[in-house]
Amino acid sequence: MTPMKEDYLKIIFELGGSHKKVSNKDISLGLGIAAGSVTEMVSKLADEGLVIHEPYAGISLTDEGKKHAAELVRKHRLWETFLVEKLHYNFADVHSEAEGLEHQTSDRLATALDNFLNHPQACPHGGVIPSANGEFPEASHVLLADVEDGQTVTLERFLDNHELLTYLDELNLRPDDKITVIRHEPFEGPLVIKKAGEDVPINVSYKASHNIFIQPNSMK
Amino acid sequence: MTPMKEDYLKIIFELGGSHKKVSNKDISLGLGIAAGSVTEMVSKLADEGLVIHEPYAGISLTDEGKKHAAELVRKHRLWETFLVEKLHYNFADVHSEAEGLEHQTSDRLATALDNFLNHPQACPHGGVIPSANGEFPEASHVLLADVEDGQTVTLERFLDNHELLTYLDELNLRPDDKITVIRHEPFEGPLVIKKAGEDVPINVSYKASHNIFIQPNSMK
């Protein structure tokens, strides 16, 4: 398993390949690699039994592929947690650093790190950390954007994107924050929210509100 | 700079390339790569101004190459220190783990790690950690094997080799231990030593005694 193959598995996983078919194009875009190269690599992964490739229809992960991908995500998020909690990195900056480290992390190291960090449940931006045997609970897919005015909900996770995380950091929003939605401004305007116990309204851009997921059980 | 090029620089550094010419053969042996491939890679490194290659005579590092190599060694040893001190790895097991991590370590990460570890001076088996700007003090080259009977000296560093470190771990010898040499057994027999304050003699194999360096100022 080369680092590049791992990157393919991970992006397929992140695009939802564990429960649906993802397109060649999205992989190509996600990795910044030409579509032709993706087809090529995908057929290799299919030969190894890690993905199922239906030409022109899409690509999805086998159980084996899912397990590998979950392990990578686990390692990635353990490193992110380490960087924030122990090395005091800003939570917007950890992604690229963890990107490299995850490929050089043995299972033994991941376990040791997990112990050292005291078995964290989620990474700094709210992504659940899969268990050592590759199990992972389904993450929330309920968008902050879809919460109705007046509702109070808990933020669960943010997409792992540098720009977004920097923006949210500036707005002082974190996973686990409890917020109330005041209103949705029209024409793709911002979502106006308030943090629990505070009075200052916060404007969350339309786009950002589509990249933030909330705890589904906190909605009626 | 690819990881493989980094490995070449590092092995050249470790073989003494910062102050003398090292042979193609030793690099080939050290990396487990065919001699022909070494020649090829070395000329690329020479093109980039990292090494000086005098055909048939040897290879040495330029100042630029020295700096790169020292940075790698620094990262490697910071990780080793982290693994032992924070993750409670056995000091014989850290080498291979650090080998991978060092190539994925940004300068920023190295600095953060250095702070977290409280600016360690040496890695677990005694190698000095170069500073962030690539400076490194010359390491001791005085062999334990060359200490005369009756002398008391301080162990400084062990070569970074798994087998050796496991062996020394079993013998309960560590860098900074103060020991007295009792006698050299003939015919490449073991060196008999005693740790300061203890009475039990310890046999250190002939070969191991040639892979342990002592503090030069503790010899007369």
Added chain:
DNA sequence: CAAAAAAATTAGGCAATCCAAAGAAGAAGT
């Protein structure tokens, strides 16, 4: 000092992974 041995270089190949461009398949609009 010449023959043998050791070490280094050169040459031809192979595998992995990328790209660009051409052609095939599927989806979308009128």
Added chain:
DNA sequence: ACTTCTTCTTTGGATTGCCTAATTTTTTTG
């Protein structure tokens, strides 16, 4: 349903870094 656009696959070519085998240079040795 037919044309057009988009997406996907195929093909041919580049690059990196490795290997083996052959050749050249240097060192060692009788």
